Amino acid sequence: MNKQIILLPGDGIGKEIMESAKYVLNTVASEFGHRFTFHSHAIGGDAIDQYGTPLPDDTINACEQADAILLGAVGGKKWEALPGNIRPEQGLLGIRKKLGLFANLRPIQGFAPLLHASPLKEEVVNGSDILIIRELTGGLYFGKPSERIKDGKAVVDTLYYERSEMERIVEKAFESARLRRKHLTSVDKANVLESSRLWREVVNEKSKEYPDVTVEHMLVDAAAMKLITAPTQFDVIVTENLFGDILSDEASVLTGSLGMLPSASIRSDGVGLYEPVHGSAPDIAGKGIANPLGMILSAALMLRHSLQMEEEADEIEEAVRACLEQGYHTADLSVKNGKQVGTKEMTEAVVENITTKSVSDSICSTYA
Numbered sequence: 001m002n003k004q005i006i007l008l009p010g011d012g013i014g015k016e017i018m019e020s021a022k023y024v025l026n027t028v029a030s031e032f033g034h035r036f037t038f039h040s041h042a043i044g045g046d047a048i049d050q051y052g053t054p055l056p057d058d059t060i061n062a063c064e065q066a067d068a069i070l071l072g073a074v075g076g077k078k079w080e081a082l083p084g085n086i087r088p089e090q091g092l093l094g095i096r097k098k099l100g101l102f103a104n105l106r107p108i109q110g111f112a113p114l115l116h117a118s119p120l121k122e123e124v125v126n127g128s129d130i131l132i133i134r135e136l137t138g139g140l141y142f143g144k145p146s147e148r149i150k151d152g153k154a155v156v157d158t159l160y161y162e163r164s165e166m167e168r169i170v171e172k173a174f175e176s177a178r179l180r181r182k183h184l185t186s187v188d189k190a191n192v193l194e195s196s197r198l199w200r201e202v203v204n205e206k207s208k209e210y211p212d213v214t215v216e217h218m219l220v221d222a223a224a225m226k227l228i229t230a231p232t233q234f235d236v237i238v239t240e241n242l243f244g245d246i247l248s249d250e251a252s253v254l255t256g257s258l259g260m261l262p263s264a265s266i267r268s269d270g271v272g273l274y275e276p277v278h279g280s281a282p283d284i285a286g287k288g289i290a291n292p293l294g295m296i297l298s299a300a301l302m303l304r305h306s307l308q309m310e311e312e313a314d315e316i317e318e319a320v321r322a323c324l325e326q327g328y329h330t331a332d333l334s335v336k337n338g339k340q341v342g343t344k345e346m347t348e349a350v351v352e353n354i355t356t357k358s359v360s361d362s363i364c365s366t367y368a
């Protein structure tokens, strides 16, 4: 299979960890007989320096033609004093909006060797495996009017959703739950908000098409508590934009390792943008010590959700798990009795685990 992948390395450690993702993807391609063609384009501060804008037309055009997009991170001190509309973050918000990427997926999974670094007790967080699906292009962040009124003595923000916007994200959540443990928690504030009551109606209606998926409705305040008291009880969580923003950040600290978390922003035809949850980490950029695993796991998500390469995605995730169990870790992760390595060595370790597994699989099938 020949796939066109756009790379948007961006700023800070973005460039370093993108090299890691490329190396891992090329390894997977050669193990599985695929061909990935990579095209790099500018975004964020890098694009401001080169073209005077955080999202050049050339980048947008390339992304519109792509099978999938991988993004490193954007931002840094150098661009902080610029006016709001030409800040690096506008590149990221702009491309999500241009491509209509309405579903944000954040898998949160604990890795056994890292659980001691979680702010929660190990026995509480052990076994957590959650997928948060957040609506990304509607709701309170986009509704108009959003302004000061009455000479600045009052303010209004608007929570606006079309029913169709709710239907498509809820459908995505049911489909995703079907591929996992078939349990969907829909989070809303239906005791207060009319938008949440419509949301609940949509979820109940859609659930008839997915009788194999168990649905649970939970108020957002209860969900926020449960995420830290009983995270293992969740499988897939679906919620609207504002609640999703807050809950996904709350959940991202459960595993105690920001550098490990991938994310995806996708639309119905499968096109998606994949990026680690962390930022450009300017404090460690250029030092060769950035943790590439969040980026590598984002590449795995890309294979699963945009390129229908489930087995290949599993292989990358297993290789990452194996590396951690072998004690490899970057400086941001604390692993007891581990072996601290830099970005390149960590990437090599992942690649080594992918190729070793392929060799042992082929030996098994030869003797089967």
Ligand code: NAD
Pocket: 013, 072, 073, 074, 075, 076, 077, 089, 092, 258, 259, 275, 276, 277, 278, 279, 280, 281, 282, 283, 284, 289, 290, 291, 292, 294, 330, 332
């Ligand atoms: P950050 O995520 O970049 O860094 C927070 C801390 O975590 C830092 O100490 C950093 O060194 C560390 N860290 C993050 N990723 C790491 C990795 N892969 N390996 C090792 N250590 C890692 O957040 P910040 O410092 O608040 O923001 C820095 C810049 O990134 C800002 O300009 C911000 O706007 C931007 N940002 C971008 C994105 C994005 O591109 N999606 C997200 C968040 C922040």
